[in-house]
Amino acid sequence: LAKTTQPISMDSYEGQEVNITCSHNNIATNDYITWYQQFPSQGPRFIIQGYKTKVTNEVASLFIPADRKSSTLSLPRVSLSDTAVYYCLAFYNTDKLIFGTGTRLQVFP
Amino acid sequence: EAGVAQSPRYKIIEKRQSVAFWCNPISGHATLYWYQQILGQGPKLLIQFQNNGVVDDSQLPKDRFSAERLKGVDSTLKIQPAKLEDSAVYLCASSLDRLVDSPLHFGNGTRLTVT
Numbered sequence: 001l002a003k004t005t006q007p008i009s010m011d012s013y014e015g016q017e018v019n020i021t022c023s024h025n026n027i028a029t030n031d032y033i034t035w036y037q038q039f040p041s042q043g044p045r046f047i048i049q050g051y052k053t054k055v056t057n058e059v060a061s062l063f064i065p066a067d068r069k070s071s072t073l074s075l076p077r078v079s080l081s082d083t084a085v086y087y088c089l090a091f092y093n094t095d096k097l098i099f100g101t102g103t104r105l106q107v108f109p
Numbered sequence: 110e111a112g113v114a115q116s117p118r119y120k121i122i123e124k125r126q127s128v129a130f131w132c133n134p135i136s137g138h139a140t141l142y143w144y145q146q147i148l149g150q151g152p153k154l155l156i157q158f159q160n161n162g163v164v165d166d167s168q169l170p171k172d173r174f175s176a177e178r179l180k181g182v183d184s185t186l187k188i189q190p191a192k193l194e195d196s197a198v199y200l201c202a203s204s205l206d207r208l209v210d211s212p213l214h215f216g217n218g219t220r221l222t223v224t
Binding site for chain 2: 031032034036041042043044045046049087091092093094095096097098099100101102
């Protein structure tokens with residue numbers, strides 16, 4: 001399983017675009033990049049997943065460059081409700097899946 | 110679909126007492142996980158089941174923690190005896206299988222306080 005590195009925290013204001021970058025230098029050929037979101041007093045929730053280039057869904061976009069050594073989660077026009085911890089993981093199956101400490105995003109009005 | 114159900118939501122016990130947590134995964138999900146999340150940290154995997162067999166329990170403190178998944182559906186996690194450092198949120202998750210395209214679905218956890 002690839003080790004991932006993320007910023008510990010980020011601040012933003014409502015309406016801004018937020019980009020959280022994750023480093024995964026030793027990512028394996030079969031690994032996918034997956035992001036989870038966790039609100040206080042709740043379990044993590046799956047946001048988005050990708051293998052290469054760009055993936056977009058109704059809540060976020062995921063950008064993965066050709067070398068796949070990093071990835072960027074993009075949250076368009078954040079609101080106060082996007083305040084949460086965001087986890088980046090790189091894996092190809094869930095055996096021994098380990099979460100890091102994540103990025104704590106604080107959105108201000 | 111109904112989500113992952115966990116109970117109780119909160120539990121306060123004294124050290125050296127025992128405690129049990131219950132998890133009902135999403136129907137049809139073969140893989141079940143128990144995670145421990147200490148305040149300010151990411152979830153730490155304790156044990157992973159595939160149906161009713163253990164896939165990984167390398168980080169489960171087996172001298173005091175035990176878990177079972179009878180009939181490959183519901184699961185219980187037990188701590189006996191509890192220590193102060195066991196104070197944490199215990200999260201149960203399930204997924205359709207172990208493949209990467211089967212995201213984990215988490216319950217809201219049981220917050221354990223050991224005094």
